[in-house]
Amino acid sequence: MGDILPLIVAKYNFWLYIVLMMIGLYAMIAKNNLMKKLVGMNIFQTAIILFYVSIGYKHGATIPIIQGGHGGHSAHDAVIHAADYINPLPHVLMLTAIVVSVATFGVAMALCVRIYQRYQTLEEDELRMRVSEMITHE
Amino acid sequence: MKFFGFVIVCLTGGLLLYGTMDLPDWGDPGSPASTHLSDYYIEHIVEETQVPNLVTAVLADYRGYDTMFETAVVFCAGLACFLLLRDFRPGKDRYFRHVPTGVMLHFKNPDTRLVAGNEFEHMDKEWVPSDMIIKTVCRILIPFIQIYALYVVAHGDFSPGGGFQGGVIFGSSLILMAISYNLKTLVKRVTEKFLSIFAAAGVLIYVGIGVAAMLMGGHFLDYGMLAPLLPSDPGHIRALGMLGVEIGVGIAVMAVMVIIYINIVSEGRHDEGL
Numbered sequence: 001m002g003d004i005l006p007l008i009v010a011k012y013n014f015w016l017y018i019v020l021m022m023i024g025l026y027a028m029i030a031k032n033n034l035m036k037k038l039v040g041m042n043i044f045q046t047a048i049i050l051f052y053v054s055i056g057y058k059h060g061a062t063i064p065i066i067q068g069g070h071g072g073h074s075a076h077d078a079v080i081h082a083a084d085y086i087n088p089l090p091h092v093l094m095l096t097a098i099v100v101s102v103a104t105f106g107v108a109m110a111l112c113v114r115i116y117q118r119y120q121t122l123e124e125d126e127l128r129m130r131v132s133e134m135i136t137h138e
Numbered sequence: 139m140k141f142f143g144f145v146i147v148c149l150t151g152g153l154l155l156y157g158t159m160d161l162p163d164w165g166d167p168g169s170p171a172s173t174h175l176s177d178y179y180i181e182h183i184v185e186e187t188q189v190p191n192l193v194t195a196v197l198a199d200y201r202g203y204d205t206m207f208e209t210a211v212v213f214c215a216g217l218a219c220f221l222l223l224r225d226f227r228p229g230k231d232r233y234f235r236h237v238p239t240g241v242m243l244h245f246k247n248p249d250t251r252l253v254a255g256n257e258f259e260h261m262d263k264e265w266v267p268s269d270m271i272i273k274t275v276c277r278i279l280i281p282f283i284q285i286y287a288l289y290v291v292a293h294g295d296f297s298p299g300g301g302f303q304g305g306v307i308f309g310s311s312l313i314l315m316a317i318s319y320n321l322k323t324l325v326k327r328v329t330e331k332f333l334s335i336f337a338a339a340g341v342l343i344y345v346g347i348g349v350a351a352m353l354m355g356g357h358f359l360d361y362g363m364l365a366p367l368l369p370s371d372p373g374h375i376r377a378l379g380m381l382g383v384e385i386g387v388g389i390a391v392m393a394v395m396v397i398i399y400i401n402i403v404s405e406g407r408h409d410e411g412l
Contacts, residue, residue, distance in 0.1 A: 007159065010163040010164060011158050011159075011161060011163060011164060012164065013164045014158040014161055014164075015155065015158065018151055018154045018155055018158070019151070021151075021154070022147045022148075022150065022151040022154075025146075025147050025150065026143055026144065026147045029139075029142075029143035029146060029147065030139060030140045030143035030144070054164065055169070055171045055172075056171065056172065056176075057164065057165050058165055058166075058167040058172055059165040059166070059167060060167075061167070063298070064180065064191070064192035064193055065190050065191045065192065065193075065296075065297065065298070066180075066183070066184050066190040066192065067190075068190075080180060080181050080184065081181075082172075082176065082177035082180040082181055083167050085180045085192065086172075087171060087172045087176040087180075088176065088179055088180070088192035088193045088196050089171075089175060089176050089179065089196060090171065091193045092193055092196045092197045092201060095193070095197060095300075095302060096197075096204060096205065096208045098302075099208055099211065099212055099302055099391075100208070100211060102212075102215075102306075102395075103211050103212055103214070103215030104215075106215050106216075106219055106398040106402070107215050107218045107219060107222075109398075109402050110218065110219040110222040110223050110398075110401065110402060111222065113222075113223060113402060113405055113406075114222055114223065117405065
């Protein structure tokens with residue numbers, strides 16, 4: 001027990017994101033309502049986004065916008081140290097991931113609307129019942 | 139099923155927690171993710187592109203293909219929502235309100251026609267008068283939100299911002315209009331045709347800039363080749379190219395957000411809804 005505590009303190013960000021991710025995964029597996037499954041998927045995606053952004057963090061560094069870079073030529077003289085700015089790459093990747101999550105969420109909600117229009121329910125067990133009823137009627 | 143899911147979640151979570159032992163500490167500057175490529179980006183972007191915002195520079199220049207297909211993904215999401223939900227059949231029941239008296243008319247026959255002029259207003263079944271306070275506050279706020287969105291798009295090179303963020307802010311200002319008034323007010327001002335053309339035009343602007351660079355003799359999306367086209371400082375041309383691309387992204391994202399919203403809340407009929 002004495003060994004594991006400093007380990008958690010040094011990496012508490014990962015532990016928090018994994019807990020969040022597992023909440024989302026549980027919602028996707030165990031919830032009966034399709035809308036709740038979608039919310040679980042969004043929680044999962046948010047946890048991954050937080051995970052990536054936290055990888056890019058550096059102690060004592062600032063946001064990845066070069067100071068004095070606006071002026072043009074003056075920026076060339078000053079030497080830019082990589083340790084002064086956090087890693088921009090995870091931010092870029094997650095910017096696109098956020099867009100993908102919005103797109104998937106929009107399409108998934110459109111599908112939910114269509115399912116509701118046809119079967120009048122979004123509960124998974126009722127859906128299964130309605131579908132099997134339809135098959136037997138045919 | 140619930141118990142089974144809980145067991146799976148616990149197992150996966152335990153494995154992942156065990157895996158964190160090999161990951162670098164929080165904020166460690168020497169972690170593998172922050173050493174190789176990231177250092178190159180931070181130290182060379184300003185001299186190569188003259189854009190101080192590293193995130194925008196990587197997004198729109200070094201990873202230009204990625205962002206282009208990202209815009210295409212957004213466009214496809216809007217298209218998928220449209221194809222799944224859009225319903226052109228006129229509704230069976232239609233409701234009209236006589237504005238001066240507030241009397242409601244209910245039409246059950248879809249063939250009857252009523253010339254909805256100044257006195258009659260086509261409306262929803264669950265119509266409630268919009269609240270005056272909400273309407274007034276939103277009417278004052280919406281222009282400022284839109285100006286801010288344009289600022290975020292235009293300043294993406296120099297401060298936090300860019301096409302995706304600005305587009306979402308602009309789209310949300312239009313969605314706010316639909317929420318505070320009603321959907322018909324929005325659809326009357328921002329028609330479906332307008333939105334579809336803008337969604338396609340955004341992607342087209344992005345691809346067009348890439349093709350223009352090819353026509354000038356460079357590679358696809360090589361903004362440096364656009365220098366003869368624009369009367370500008372040649373060193374600054376990459377920032378301008380990125381700005382053009384970001385404008386395209388912003389337009390596409392704005393239009394697609396509104397398309398998704400309108401189709402989902404009205405189940406594709408574009409008449410009622412929130």
